[in-house]
Amino acid sequence: MPSGSDDLSALYASEALHWPEQVSNLEAKQEVAQRIAGRVTDGDLVGIGSGSASYLSLWAIGERVRAESLAVRVVTSSYETQVAAVRLGLQTLPLGSLRPDWGVDGADEIDPHGRLLKGRGGALFMEKILWASCRRMYLAIDPSKHVQRLGERFPVPVEVHRHAVDLVGRALEQHGCARWVLRLAGGKDGPVVTEWGNLVIDAWFDQIPHGLHGELKAVSGVIETGLFEGYRFELA
DSSP, X not given: OOSSOSOOGGGOSSSSXXXXXXXXXXXXXXXXXXXXXXXXOTTOEEEEOSSHHHHHHHHHHHHHHHHHTOOOEEEESSHHHHHHHHHTTOEEEOTTSSOOSEEEEOXXXXXXXXXXXXXXXXXXXXXXXXXXXOSSEEEOOOGGGBXXXXXXXXXXXXXXXXXXXXXXXXXXXXXXXXXXXXXXXXXXXXXXXXXXXXXXXXXXXXXXXTTHHHHHHTSTTEEEESEEOSOOOEEO
């Protein structure tokens, strides 16, 4: 794994998938990834989340598995981590088929109460399934992810059915949302489409009270939110 290098081409998932091209706080994330890889034992089934921290952890796990000839299987929550796992020679299993012994995932923000904001990569629905499936979850974050108020830096992602965008938008306003937009894609015309064919709304809140996730999940058309409340995890 490149150490602190700006050239991440050696970490591309495949010749067709050049990701990641940029990683913020790369050295700190690589240190966390090495700690995560150090937890691997022979025979483990490991859940791999989404985003750069999870991706780097997967890469470190793959390198250790290859160096020590370990028998390790993985379950992934996003297309890019699944493709990378195949490139690394790791056996992959479908999400939800078995309970991983443990998993690793990152976060966009974590507040003093241990609540998480996730979903900038658009895989929030799959990540929730992964978190609920893993017997133990390790959170791979660097110090920049700690905030005093959830939603301080990023909006709340809300995965919605394509026929419910305006319906959900109006409901968000009724729940204190100051502004919301449909997330647009960077490499195609139109909106971001998730692994499950849904769309993503980014919603800004001045305050995110406890229980907001449950209230939003009750709205017709909401598939999942990026608010992670009540999940157990250990810092990596």
